[in-house]
Amino acid sequence: MILGMMTPLPESAGHAESLAGLHLAAESAATIWQAVAAELAAAAASARHPLHLLTVATVDATGAPHARTVVLRGFDATDREVWFHTDIRSPKAEQIGVDGRVALHWYDPARRLQIRIAATATIHHGDALAQAAWRTSQPMSRACYTTGESPGTILETVPPAPPPPATDDDRGLAAFAVICCRFECVELLSLHASGHERIRLRLTGTEPIREILAP
Ligand SMILES: Cc1cc2nc3c(=O)[nH]c(=O)nc-3n(C[C@H](O)[C@H](O)[C@H](O)COP(=O)(O)O)c2cc1C
Numbered sequence: 001m002i003l004g005m006m007t008p009l010p011e012s013a014g015h016a017e018s019l020a021g022l023h024l025a026a027e028s029a030a031t032i033w034q035a036v037a038a039e040l041a042a043a044a045a046s047a048r049h050p051l052h053l054l055t056v057a058t059v060d061a062t063g064a065p066h067a068r069t070v071v072l073r074g075f076d077a078t079d080r081e082v083w084f085h086t087d088i089r090s091p092k093a094e095q096i097g098v099d100g101r102v103a104l105h106w107y108d109p110a111r112r113l114q115i116r117i118a119a120t121a122t123i124h125h126g127d128a129l130a131q132a133a134w135r136t137s138q139p140m141s142r143a144c145y146t147t148g149e150s151p152g153t154i155l156e157t158v159p160p161a162p163p164p165p166a167t168d169d170d171r172g173l174a175a176f177a178v179i180c181c182r183f184e185c186v187e188l189l190s191l192h193a194s195g196h197e198r199i200r201l202r203l204t205g206t207e208p209i210r211e212i213l214a215p
Pocket of ligand 1: 093
């Protein structure tokens with residue numbers, strides 16, 4: 001992963017079509033991967049992008065699944081990584097610390113497009129990468145990490161919103177973590193009245209490989 005939360009794209013991603021305009025079963029694997037990469041890089045950069053939020057599923061020590069919404073903070077096509085920010089005291093961070101297998105999921109209802117990624121997550125906490133991400137975080141985002149109670153603590157009442165800290169206030173850094181999710185495959189499902197298209201991209205070889213799957 002790149003310090004400073006850059007989102008590098010594959011070589012010709014700047015020319016990639018939108019995923020919505022692509023016929024998944026007809027396009028080359030490289031073209032689809034470029035479009036996916038361009039979409040996720042744009043989604044990380046804009047809160048208005050329909051893929052800015054994703055669902056992350058983890059498993060706990062008993063094998064029970066847990067899913068929740070997070071903000072897509074970064075995407076790296078070269079290293080095939082997705083990353084998000086979280087509180088190191090949260091159950092999800094504890095779960096990932098024990099078992100790094102995660103499932104990532106997006107759905108854009110306007111385009112009727114689902115993206116699924118199985119990944120292995122690693123936690124960056126207190127290292128250079130976490131500090132670099134902290135420096136680029138907005139005060140509103142930093143405020144979440146200044147609370148005294150760990151996420152999931154049972155409270156008597158709803159707590160007030162924590163005030164945005166000053167830019168040089170690093171108290172929240174102790175709780176701040178970057179979760180980096182590395183993957184080898186991407187699965188897409190595009191719904192069409194004429195026939196749903198489901199494909200898997202395998203990305204570990206020199207060139208991406210596309211497999212057409214039964215929807
Ligand atoms: C729109 C939205 C965005 C969220 N973004 C994040 C996020 O980026 N990171 C995070 O840790 N939690 C985020 N949350 C809260 C999580 O969904 C979850 O409630 C919280 O992190 C506790 O999860 P856990 O108990 O499974 O660890 C978000 C929730 C919503 C509704």
